[in-house]
Amino acid sequence: MTILQGIHCPVERADFPLLARNPGLIYFDNAATAQKPACVLDAERAYYETANANVHRAAHRLAVAATEAFEGARATVARFLNATNPDEIVFTRGTTEAINLVAQSWGRAQLRAGDEILLTELDHHANIVPWQLLAQQTGAVIRAVRVLADGTLDLAHFHELLSPRTRLVGCTLASNAIGTMPPVAQIIAAAHAQGAKVLLDAAQAVAHQVVDVQKLGADFCVFSGHKVYGPTGIGALWCRCEILEAMPPWQGGGEMIDQVSFAGSTFAPAPTRFEAGTPPIAQAVGLAAALDWLMAQDRNAIALHENGLRDRLEAGLGAIPGVQVFGTAPDKVPLTAMTFTQAHPYDVAQFLDARDIAVRVGSHCAQPLLAALGVPALLRVSFAAYNTPEEVDRFLAALPEILELLA
Amino acid sequence: MTALNRETVANRLNAVVGWEGKSRLLVQLAQDLPAFPDAQRIDANRVAGCESRVWLLLDWQDGKLQMAATSDSRVVQGLLALVFACYHGQTAVDVLALDFEGWLTELGLSRFLSASRGSGLRAIVARIRNAALAVSIRPLT
Structure with a gap:
């Protein structure tokens, strides 16, 4: 454990090769993608150096090792x-x-014209546009639960929209743009009571809290590896067994079949049925290394540390004139979204970048949310376990200077 | 207010070092861009693909490009001043002959051209070149 100003940093910055190479860098864009610990890079390299082969076929020892790793x-x-x-x-x-x-x-197997898909204004475009495509294909109808001015979900509106016509509720565990964590237990219970299935987008949650699919009790749960200290190009769908077994294939190719003839093909059981072609084997190995690494950490200590950084930042921002924080829900992941009365977020980000402080700016792939909040762009600071109170303080010292420059 | 032409702009940018200095100068250059008519801040004049909002008007008078542009970002407005310095008052032939990206690279500002589209500069320059191509193909009467 590193001790900084008396506050414990739960992980070592030196364990992250990119951060070690850039000692002056303040990386506050973790909700976009997290930096990787050395063990993740080592695991991918070790896989290629010791076990590289294609999986699920060939009778040689490397293929066995690759399949075992995958x-x-x-x-x-x-x-x-x-x-x-x-x-x-x-x-x-x-x-x-x-x-x-x-x-x-x-969706294509189950939904019919007039069925309803219930989403929320908190959702990322990734949990909106696939359902819009499905709606076009099936005649299903999309409804969206409003957010309130403080960035929390309007639960009265959710209960108003939820009906026996609702076949699926898609909801994020945490908003990527403003951090809000909606009350998913209540949402899942109400959805199930109407016979609807629930998909949880855990992309922004997995790095910051334990996501326990049995405890949550939803039907689908999805996340990306690169936001949880793992590689890009790999992620996962968790789906309740009985649902997954009944789902038809969506992409065809090698690996996902049982028997193929030109008269027709039969398909492999789940989950292989949904993994057509050679999968990202090394990335899966890297993801497993990231998850093993994270599970070996004190998750509570990380959560306390990250939330402490957010609280320190938001307390400091309160003392800077002309800063407005968006998303003040009591339950938030460790990120803060803001705008400025005298400056465009893009300009502030440019000047922060000149001081080697990396933030994200824009609509954060959440245009319906920004429209609902009535703001064209937000500047987002998002934390990971390796960020420190000193970095927050450097940001808080730089911001008033930059705002004065842009006034 | 300083005249916006390639030479003066280049001299001013070359006189400052460091990313913060150049960004500061872009904010100053933003003030030199001629005012954009409020009534033209409409969606039809928006350039898509920018993190900030950009409005662009292009017209030809006596065969020369008349450009008006604005942004709600001061840095992007400063970049628009560079675009203005290059293209405003040029003929279509000159517009097409101009290597804006090369010039920006010489000025040490090439990162604004990155494919991340943060500034939207590529989309803006592409729109100007397309306008020049259109009048080149269909000669002015």
Whole structure:
């Protein structure tokens, strides 16, 4: 443990090669993607150096090692989400592909004209657009739960929109733009009472809190590896076994079949049925290394540390004139979104970048949310376990100077 | 207010070092861009693909490009001043001959051209070149 100003930093910055190479860098864009610990990079390299082969076929020792590594990674993802069985885990390219898979496989098989898909204004475009495509294909109708001015979900509106016509509720565990964590337990219970299935977008939650799919009790849960200290190009869908078993394939190719003839083909059981072609094997191994690394950390200490950084930042911002924080829900992941009365967020980000402080600015792939909040762009500071109170203080010292420059 | 032409703008940018200095100068250059008519701040004149909002008007008078542009970002407004310095008052042939990206690279500002589209500069320059191509193909009467 590193001790900084008497506050424990739960992980070592030196364990992250990119951060070690850039000692002056303040990386506050973790909700976009997190930096990777060395063990993740080492695991991918070790896989290529010791076990590289294609999975699920060929009778040689490397193929066996590769298959064991890949299926071992699936078991690690299952353990990370507390799934009952690794066969409930489908590897995907990430959250976006996982949601498209559910929409195109489960959705196309199940939804009919007039059925309703209930989403929220908190959702990322990745949990909106796949359902719009499905709605166009099936005649299903999309409804959206409003957010209130403080960035919390309008639960009265949710209960108003939820009906026996609702077949699916898609909801994020945490807003990527403003951090709000909606009350998913209540949402899942109400949705199930109407016979609807629930998909949870856990992309922004997995790095910051334990996501336990059995405890949550939803039907689908998706996340991306790169936001949880793992590689890009890999993510996962968790789906309740009985639902997954009944879902038709959505992409065809090798690996996902049982028997192929030109008269027709039969398909492999789940989850292989949904993994056409050679999968991202090294990335799955890297993801497993990231999840093992995270599970070995004190998750409570990380959450306390990250939320403490957010609270320190928001307390400091309160003392700077002309700063407005968006999203003041009591339950938030460790990120803060803001605008400025005298300056465009893009300009502030440019001057922060000149001081090697990396933030995200824009609509954050959440245009319906920004429209609802009545703001064209937000500047977002998002934390990870390796950020420190000193970095927050440097940001708080730089911001008033930059705002004065732009006034 | 300083005249916006390539030479004066280049001299001023070359006189400052460091990213923060150049960004400060862009904010100053933003003030030199001629005022944009409020009535033209409409969606039809928006350039898509920018993190900030950009409005652009292009017209040809006596065969020369008349450009008006504005942004709600001061840095982007400063970049628009660079675009203005290059293209305003030029003929279509000159517009097409101009290597804006090369010039920006010489000024040490090439990162604004990145494919991340943060500034939207590529989309703005592409729109100007397309306008020049259109009048080149269909000669002015």
